[in-house]
Amino acid sequence: MPKDSATGTGIGASTKRREDVRFLTGNGNYTDDINVHGQAYVHFLRSDVAHGRINGIDTSAAEGMPGVVRIFTGKDFEGIGGLPCGWQVTDKHGEVMKEPGHPVLAQGKVRHVGDPVAAVVADSLAEARDAAEAIILDIEELPAAVNMKAALEPDAPKVHDDLSDNLCYDWGFVEENKGAVDEAIKNAAHVTTLELINNRLVANPMEPRVAVADWNRSNDEYTLYTTSQNPHVIRLLMGAFVLGIPEHKLRVVAPDVGGGFGTKIFHYAEEAFCTFAAKACKRPVKWTSTRSEAFMSDAHGRDHVTKIELALDKDNNFTAIRTETLANMGAYLSTFAPSVPTWLHGTLMAGNYKTPNIYVNVKAVFTNTVPVDAYRGAGRPEATYQLERVIDMAARELGVDPIALRRQNFITEFPYATPVAVEYDTGNYPATMDKLEEIADLAGFDARRKESEAKGKLRGLGVNCYIEACGIAPSNLVGQLGARAGLYESATVRVNATGSISVMTGSHSHGQGHETAFPQVVAEMLGIDASMIDIVHGDTARGPMGMGTYGSRSLAVGGSAMVRATEKIINKAKKIAAHLMEASEGDIELKNGQFTVAGTDKSVAWGDVTLAAYVPHNYPLDDIEPGLEETAFYDPSNFTYPSGAYACEVELDPETGKVTVERFSAADDFGNIINPMIVSGQVHGGIAQGIGQALLENCIYDENGQLLSASYMDYAMPRADDVPFYAVDHSCQTPCTHNPLGVKGCGEAGAIGSPPSVINAVIDALQSGGHKVAHLDMPASPSRVWAAMQG
Amino acid sequence: MAKVAMTVNGKSVSREVEGRTLLVQFLRDDLRLTGTHVGCDTSQCGACVVHVNGEAVKACTMFALEAEGAEVTTIEAMANEDGSLNVVQQAFQDYHGLQCGFCTPGMVMSATSLLKDNPKPTEQEIRDYLEGNICRCTGYHNIIKAIMAASGQDMPSMAAE
Numbered sequence: 038m039p040k041d042s043a044t045g046t047g048i049g050a051s052t053k054r055r056e057d058v059r060f061l062t063g064n065g066n067y068t069d070d071i072n073v074h075g076q077a078y079v080h081f082l083r084s085d086v087a088h089g090r091i092n093g094i095d096t097s098a099a100e101g102m103p104g105v106v107r108i109f110t111g112k113d114f115e116g117i118g119g120l121p122c123g124w125q126v127t128d129k130h131g132e133v134m135k136e137p138g139h140p141v142l143a144q145g146k147v148r149h150v151g152d153p154v155a156a157v158v159a160d161s162l163a164e165a166r167d168a169a170e171a172i173i174l175d176i177e178e179l180p181a182a183v184n185m186k187a188a189l190e191p192d193a194p195k196v197h198d199d200l201s202d203n204l205c206y207d208w209g210f211v212e213e214n215k216g217a218v219d220e221a222i223k224n225a226a227h228v229t230t231l232e233l234i235n236n237r238l239v240a241n242p243m244e245p246r247v248a249v250a251d252w253n254r255s256n257d258e259y260t261l262y263t264t265s266q267n268p269h270v271i272r273l274l275m276g277a278f279v280l281g282i283p284e285h286k287l288r289v290v291a292p293d294v295g296g297g298f299g300t301k302i303f304h305y306a307e308e309a310f311c312t313f314a315a316k317a318c319k320r321p322v323k324w325t326s327t328r329s330e331a332f333m334s335d336a337h338g339r340d341h342v343t344k345i346e347l348a349l350d351k352d353n354n355f356t357a358i359r360t361e362t363l364a365n366m367g368a369y370l371s372t373f374a375p376s377v378p379t380w381l382h383g384t385l386m387a388g389n390y391k392t393p394n395i396y397v398n399v400k401a402v403f404t405n406t407v408p409v410d411a412y413r414g415a416g417r418p419e420a421t422y423q424l425e426r427v428i429d430m431a432a433r434e435l436g437v438d439p440i441a442l443r444r445q446n447f448i449t450e451f452p453y454a455t456p457v458a459v460e461y462d463t464g465n466y467p468a469t470m471d472k473l474e475e476i477a478d479l480a481g482f483d484a485r486r487k488e489s490e491a492k493g494k495l496r497g498l499g500v501n502c503y504i505e506a507c508g509i510a511p512s513n514l515v516g517q518l519g520a521r522a523g524l525y526e527s528a529t530v531r532v533n534a535t536g537s538i539s540v541m542t543g544s545h546s547h548g549q550g551h552e553t554a555f556p557q558v559v560a561e562m563l564g565i566d567a568s569m570i571d572i573v574h575g576d577t578a579r580g581p582m583g584m585g586t587y588g589s590r591s592l593a594v595g596g597s598a599m600v601r602a603t604e605k606i607i608n609k610a611k612k613i614a615a616h617l618m619e620a621s622e623g624d625i626e627l628k629n630g631q632f633t634v635a636g637t638d639k640s641v642a643w644g645d646v647t648l649a650a651y652v653p654h655n656y657p658l659d660d661i662e663p664g665l666e667e668t669a670f671y672d673p674s675n676f677t678y679p680s681g682a683y684a685c686e687v688e689l690d691p692e693t694g695k696v697t698v699e700r701f702s703a704a705d706d707f708g709n710i711i712n713p714m715i716v717s718g719q720v721h722g723g724i725a726q727g728i729g730q731a732l733l734e735n736c737i738y739d740e741n742g743q744l745l746s747a748s749y750m751d752y753a754m755p756r757a758d759d760v761p762f763y764a765v766d767h768s769c770q771t772p773c774t775h776n777p778l779g780v781k782g783c784g785e786a787g788a789i790g791s792p793p794s795v796i797n798a799v800i801d802a803l804q805s806g807g808h809k810v811a812h813l814d815m816p817a818s819p820s821r822v823w824a825a826m827q828g
Numbered sequence: 829m830a831k832v833a834m835t836v837n838g839k840s841v842s843r844e845v846e847g848r849t850l851l852v853q854f855l856r857d858d859l860r861l862t863g864t865h866v867g868c869d870t871s872q873c874g875a876c877v878v879h880v881n882g883e884a885v886k887a888c889t890m891f892a893l894e895a896e897g898a899e900v901t902t903i904e905a906m907a908n909e910d911g912s913l914n915v916v917q918q919a920f921q922d923y924h925g926l927q928c929g930f931c932t933p934g935m936v937m938s939a940t941s942l943l944k945d946n947p948k949p950t951e952q953e954i955r956d957y958l959e960g961n962i963c964r965c966t967g968y969h970n971i972i973k974a975i976m977a978a979s980g981q982d983m984p985s986m987a988a989e
């Protein structure tokens with residue numbers, strides 16, 4: 038197979054993406070492009086207050102409006118399950134978290150702006166909207182809990198009346214470390230303390246969420262088309278926990294999905310509603326989110342307030358880290374929300390450094406805001422940001438070079454067991470830092486700073502490292518940690534009689550290019566052309582149970598399942614080939630799509646063997662079954678640990694406070710790489726989201742719980758002129774030791790690794806101009822920067 | 829309801845529409861030309877860009893009735909006559925200028941319109957021009973490269989990255 042070329046199709050080739058052709062010609066098949074004959078449309082009437090008691094919903098006028106099929110309220114969902122939470126955290130006292138109900142349509146109270154109160158199903162969307170305007174809501178507004186600190190005060194308004202307070206859990210990790218950590222901090226030569234906010238974000242995949250549900254009266258089967266990263270998980274959650282539909286009666290299809298970034302992992306009220314209403318109305322029901330609805334109903338991300346302390350000895354070795362975090366859950370527990378500030382955040386607090394003592398405390402808080410859950414990186418960006426900011430701050434306080442301080446404390450021996458319960462299998466942190474220094478041309482920074490200063494600008498350089506944990510597993514471990522799901526992945530490799538192949542994978546592609554990259558692996562293993570292989574995903578009717586795509590797990594977990602299934606195919610095919618060539622199975626070799634007998638010139642082609650499997654005239658029927666189709670479920674033995682070093686250079690205009698990113702460089706170690714082009718693209722996108730978080734994006738509620746940043750007019754998405762070209766490199770490769778491909782995952786790295794270096798650069802720029810600014814919260818908007826400069 | 833007639837992708841069409849029907853709804857719902865996307869409700873994202881009488885227009889900012897008599901071109905009509913990708917589309921594939929593909933039709937329509945007015949745009953000119961097209965996936969890097977390559981400017985191939 039040609040490697041590192043645009044023409045090859047095996048492992049390591051930058052194969053062009055086959056899915057692009059349909060997307061570039063307008064032939065994609067996104068959920069909103071699907072229309073089912075006879076469909077009705079639903080419009081949700083949503084709460085416009087953050088917190089209120091529902092005293093009445095008068096739908097009488099609306100019922101008679103043109104086109105109205107039926108109007109639903111919370112009453113219609115009494116006795117029907119609420120939206121389930123998929124992860125139960127146990128707190129530091131051994132108590133399980135508080136888990137309030139989450140009805141499909143609000144019952145009794147509304148708890149955030151956007152909480153759906155009623156749903157109008159009508160012949161057209163316009164008629165549904167018109168009728169919704171005629172519904173008279175009697176909602177008595179209540180004081181809202183918005184700010185997390187205030188929400189924990191004893192007299193705070195309670196988001197859930199049936200809970201004792203707004204504290205979901207108080208988690209300590211690792212509780213046994215606490216004494217040693219306190220002691221180490223007391224005895225430290227230096228302690229750097231930093232309080233910071235990890236700003237609330239809205240994921241904003243460009244495709245808003247959509248659900249189209251259909252019910253078949255002849256066999257009582259349901260089909261839901263939905264914008265999901267994991268259709269099987271939705272089938273399980275919605276079928277078993279919400280609507281009581283057995284899985285074999287429910288098909289969930291997630292066709293082309295226009296980006297996810299975490300927010301399309303979760304099970305949402307609107308998909309359950311459409312499925313329920315399709316049967317209740319005996320008509321297909323379709324819902325398409327507007328962007329305004331997306332802002333107030335898609336799960337948000339981040340929103341942590343943290344205090345971190347870093348202790349160092351007299352030689353500047355890190356001796357302890359202690360953190361206290363408030364994590365916003367919003368009004369209800371979204372599907373995986375409790376896991377994000379805990380297991381996806383606490384376990385990463387060691388970063389790339391050998392700090393012997395670490396203790397993490399997280400209080401998760403209910404507020405009258407949209408639920409918060411995983412967004413690209415999920416917990417890991419929050420860990421990385423606080424750690425890499427406090428290291429930078431310590432370097433400044435101690436007057437040492439921030440890169441040297443990092444290098445001095447790097448973990449250099451693997452496997453490495455951190456004090457926060459995980460074991461890194463491989464890595465080479467000095468190598469990624471060396472690579473970064475090269476690609477970022479750090480040696481040339483002083484000259485570039487002089488050029489900026491000559492123009493009256495300030496210039497800053499920020500560097501950081503990161504470590505990520507991808508492919509969370511194994512299932513029995515995550516079960517102990519509170520996951521109510523397994524975290525394996527499945528693959529079925531179906532070889533057809535003529536030799537072409539369909540691979541059914543539980544992984545889901547919503548921009549990651551699986552349709553191109555996954556066949557590269559199978560093609561390499563079989564020595565056939567990748568064009569003979571198609572990937573089938575996103576349909577519970579077509580593939581085995583799968584867990585979907587998030588946490589940069591697709592290749593590490595789904596790819597491994599595919600490798601295992603392909604190995605089974607090869608084993609069976611070799612048996613068939615041995616029979617065809619009257620040789621012994623152990624002598625059969627498969628190379629370039631030909632089976633040969635070692636030491637002879639006998640050979641049969643791939644297609645001869647596949648044909649024999651389905652036309653078994655000359656076939657060892659006594660030994661093996663006809664057919665050539667194998668399934669594998671792969672449950673990893675550990676996480677994978679990608680890592681890297683990032684550098685950002687900003688220019689800051691002291692007149693306006695505006696910060697522009699002039700250079701951004703990323704040196705990553707993703708282990709082995711299947712398609713370098715796709716990997717670079719993933720990093721680019723993650724960096725843009727990280728720059729967005731650091732400089733532009735901020736989801737803001739006012740003190741009454743009104744969402745102020747509810748459209749692209751107010752929520753600053755990164756645009757083409759907000760970012761530079763990036764320099765990315767992934768040539769440092771320490772392959773993962775425990776999955777068959779040696780891959781680690783690359784989807785979230787950019788978003789994890791970039792915010793700290795941007796803020797480190799902004800602080801560097803400010804300090805170079807004589808401004809004694811030790812820290813600035815994200816986003817470093819012109820107004821904040823300018824205000825900081827005024828002291 | 830009122831009748832509207834226009835030429836879409838070279839074909840005459842006419843339909844009864846409501847006054848409030850947006851051009852993008854008309855294209856997607858009435859004509860089932862679903863390549864044109866809707867990504868926002870404030871005319872910010874550019875997923876809906878089409879060409880109306882040769883100019884790039886956000887199809888969510890125009891009523892269908894306003895397009896009476898117009899020549900409208902959508903992403904579905906951009907490929908070469910033999911069905912192969914045109915120069916801009918091919919450059920997007922060659923330079924990995926798309927991931928989820930949702931912003932892509934709008935990007936291609938905007939890029940085409942830019943190149944018509946400015947056949948050799950600089951990086952900064954492209955970035956400025958795309959201010960009204962949001963992409964959440966690519967970080968814009970490869971979109972800019974694709975457009976520069978489509979305009980015949982030298983770009984190192986993706987395999988070199």
Ligand code: FES
Nearest residue numbers: 867868873874888
């Ligand atoms: S849908 Fe037209 S600009 Fe967003």
Ligand code: FES
Nearest residue numbers: 927931963964965
């Ligand atoms: S490719 Fe997904 S939004 Fe641009």
